[in-house]
Amino acid sequence: MHLRPGHAEARIPVLQQLIRENPLGILTTAIKSPTHPFLQSSHIPFLLDVPENSSEDNPGTLRGHVAKQNPQAKALIDALTATQSEKNDAETVELPDEVLVLFNGPHHHYVTPKFYTETKPATGKVVPTWNYSAVQAYGKIKVYCDSKSDVTGGFLQKQIEDLSQHAETGVMGYASPWKVADAPENYVQLLKKNIIGIEIRIERLQGKFKMSQEMGKGDREGVIEGFGKLGTETGEGIAKTVPITLLRKNCGDNIPVLPTHQPYHGKSGHNKRIKYAMINPCYTCRRRHVQCDRSKVPCAKCEKAGLECTDKRPLRWVKGMAIRGNLQGMSVEDASKAVARSDRVPVGLGDTAVGSLDRTSRFYLDYYNDRICKLFIVYDSNKNPFRSLISLAVNDKTLLKAVLALAAQHKANTGYSDQSEQSSSSLTISHRDALAFKHQAIQGLSQAVQDVTLCRQDTTLASIFLLIFLDLLESGSDRWNVHLEGAKSLISLNHPFGNDNPGQTVQEIRNFVAKQIYSIETLGATFVRPKLLSQFAPPGMLPQDTVEQSFLGCPEYLLHAIQYISHQRDVIAGLDTNTLDTVPIEIHIQNLTTVLDSIQQFDCYLWASTLPHQSQVHDTNKLCILSQAYKLGALLYGQRVLDALTNQTTAQDDLLYELIGVIGSLRSDYSLFKCILWPICIAALESPWPAQREFLTACLDKFWQDTMCLNAVNAGKIVQQYWQWADGQGQESRWIFHIGFLGGDWLLI
Structure with a gap:
């Protein structure tokens, strides 16, 4: 940090005060690793511990915790393992290299030269700058990552309890704060297994308060006035901080640093209310340009004037009419009729053939373009x-009928949770349209597969392909396996398809369909009866998926491994007697163990960082987490098949905890969360504890809300049925054989 004398703050108590008031720090590490980036940063809320009787020069210790699935946490764990090995000391928890934690003050803002009302008119020698305050803490880090250690358990328990107490009382100001003990104990223990504790012994602190104190008096007054007129919380905060910073510079320790993001808690309650009101006046007083006392709600000024006292600008309806846009002046009823009469061409669909379609077809084609195309792909793009x-x-x-059926069914699904009369009517119409389009598509396919020419066309295969996705929307257990087998037969029979020189778009579609058929078959085989599906591999050497052309985002390497695991499950089920007769069981165990080892060695970050992409929307770290979900799911699946081969049951709690943590980290990312139904179901079938089951049931519900695919609803039902059966039988690990017999063969992807 560059510290000019006028900006530097060396007093330890002042720097500690900023940390306590702004506990969200940015931890930066520089760790050499073959599998993780050298430089990594994460936002982490910290606690600052300073012994009560220590001197003011003691900078203290920072405590925090990090999710295990965070790549930075993994790098820390790897570094600790290497350090322990190098020192031959398994008890060592401190790393030798220094780390940095950056804490920012509550307010920062660009400073325009226009604020320098003294120097700018006189000489013009002014340039823009930025006002801010920050503290940098340097020190050695200790890592507590052994979930079986009492030391780690004690550290994490104290950490989460202290952090919750500090945030609930110090940040939120609650008199009756939420406590960790309010949550179910087994749920807390589950979450603790998915975090690591960190402790940083601060060796030096550096602070910088840059608030225009280097400027002359006239310019400072211009800065204060300029920020005050912005009318924003940040502007008001900086306007108040500039003079305080100057006083601290001139008077040293005699002037304390007051928090700028909270009201001043002086001895007088009246002064406290006035200070709060100056920062947060009510909307009504702001509109009337009067000073708000905010002593209560409603404030005294509004109460005296007989006005409504509101925090924000209230929303108001204007005679039930649109007041702007193309529908300006129309009532809701008139606008609805206008939209219904609209012959709008779907956005982005410039083909002249679209104009010849009827209005209903154009509507669903637009819906397909806007909703379906985004649903069944990792990242949407112009290469979708x-x-x-x-x-x-x-x-x-x-x-076309297959496309329209897909759109109409999804449209119908969106109305299932809405019980209004209008929604019910719309649902009935959309569902009726979906059935009609599906019937017409199947009729067309029946004729096409009997025609030598038509069955070799790309559109025939694409139609069958879309009917598989239609089944995801309808139930996940209908005729998807029949459509899948038909598609695989066409691919095997007709490769290469159609003419020998297709356009680039057609060739990309062929490659995409072939690879996704392989993905669906491989992952779909997990939850069906053994040997229901024939094994399939895409013909020829197909190019690697790009981020924008991947359905589920499961690495191809893991797909191959999962397919082999399913084959071994079929062998155990006794459906492949020839293999059992010719290959000793030990060979199967050895081969499967080798596959599991290779899955364990699969580098998710390397895969994510080298995955081809055609845009900047992808996030390497999140794609790494996505592949981690499939990796952990494959390990659990493979281990259960190996258990069946060896006739034993092994505990896989750590794998399960890690998978649940990965699933939790993807819940807020729509693009990736909609890709992990398969790992969610694997985790659910492995989960014996109520807290785990409750969390995963909530994930399935969120998946349904995000995707409107009814196979997610049925996934929840079938998992519940399995839990009831497994709890009664005590055979949790045997789901690999039994899940396909509970109500049907499910496509849970």
């Missing part, structure tokens, strides 16, 4: 293969 199908669909009746 589902969107590329539109250009083929407008010229092929069967494919």
Whole structure:
């Protein structure tokens, strides 16, 4: 940190005060690792511990915790393991290298030269700058990551209790704070297994308060006035901080640093209310340009004037009419009729053939373009293969009906949770349309597969492909396996498809369909009866998926491993007697163990960082977490098959805890969360504890709300049925054989 004499703050208590008031720090580490980035940073809330009787020069110790699935946490764990090995001391928890934690003050802002009302008119020698305050803490870090250690358990328990207490009382100001003990104990223990504790012994603190104190009096007054007129919380905060910072510079220890993000808690309650009101006046007083005392709600000024006292600008309806836009002046009823009469061409669909379609078809084609194309792909882009199908669909009746059926069914699903009369009517219409389009698509396919020419067309395969996704929306257990086998037969029979020189778009669609058929078959085989599906591999050498052309984001390497695991499960089920007769069981155990070892060695970060992409929307770290979900799911699946081969049951608690943590970290990311139904179901079938089951049930519900795919609803039902059966039988690990017999063969992807 560059510390000019006028900006530097060396007093330890002042720096500690900023840390306590702004506990969200940025931890930066520089750790050499073959599998993780050298430099990593994470936002972490810290607690500052300073012994009561220590001198003012004692900078203290920082405590925090990090999620285990955080790549920075993994790098810390790897570094600790290497340090322990190097020192031959398993009790060592401190790393030799220094780390940095940055704490920012509550307010920072750009300073325009226009604020320098003295120097700018006189000489013009002014430039923009930025006002801010920050503290940097340097020190050695201790890592508590052994979930079986009492030391780690005690550290984490104290950490989460102290942090919750500090945040609930110090940050939120609650008199009756929430406590860790309020949560179920087994749930807390589950979450503790997915975090590591960190403790940083601060060796030096550096502070910088840059608040225009280097400027002359006239310029400082201009800065204060300029920020005060912004009318924002940040502007008001800086306007109040500038003079305080100057006083501290001139008077040293005689002037304390007052918190700028909270009201001043002086001895007088009246002064406290006035200070709070100056920062947070009510909306009504702001509109009337009067000073708000905010002594209560309503404030005294509003109460005296007989006005409504509101914090924010209230929302108001204006005679039930639109007041702007293309529907300006229309009532809700008139606007609805206008939209219903609209012959709007779907956005982005410029094909002239679209104009010849009826209004209903155009509506659902637009819906497909806007909703479906984003649903069944990791990241949407102009290279989305589902969107590329539109250009083929407008010229092929069967494919068009499959596209429209998919859109209509999803539209119908969106109304299932809404019980209003209007929604019920819309649901009935959309569901009826979906059934009609599906019937027409199946009729067209029945004719196409019997025609030598039509069955070799790309549109025929694409139509079957879309019917598989239609089943995801309808139930997840209908005829998807029949459609899948039909698609695989066409791929095997007709490779290469159609003419020998297709356009780039058609070739990309062919590659995409072939690879996704392989993904669906491989992952779908997990939850069906053994040997229901024939094993399939895409013909020829297909190019690697890009981020924008991947359905689920499961690495191809893991797909191969999962397919092999399913094959071994079929062997155990006794359905492949020839293999059992010719290959000793020990060979199967050895081969499966080798596959599990290779899965364990799979580098998720390397895969994510080298995955081809055509845009900047992807996030390497999040894609790494996505692949980690499939990796952990594959390990659990493979281990259960190995258990069946060896006729034993092994505890896989650590794998399960890690998978649940990974799932939790993806819940807030719509693009990636919609890709992990398979890992969620694996985790659910492995979970014996109520807290785990409750969390995963909530994940399945969120998956349904995010995707509107009814296979997620049925996944929740089938998992509940399995839990009831397993709890009665005591055979939790045997789900690999029994899940396919509980109500049907489910496509849970």
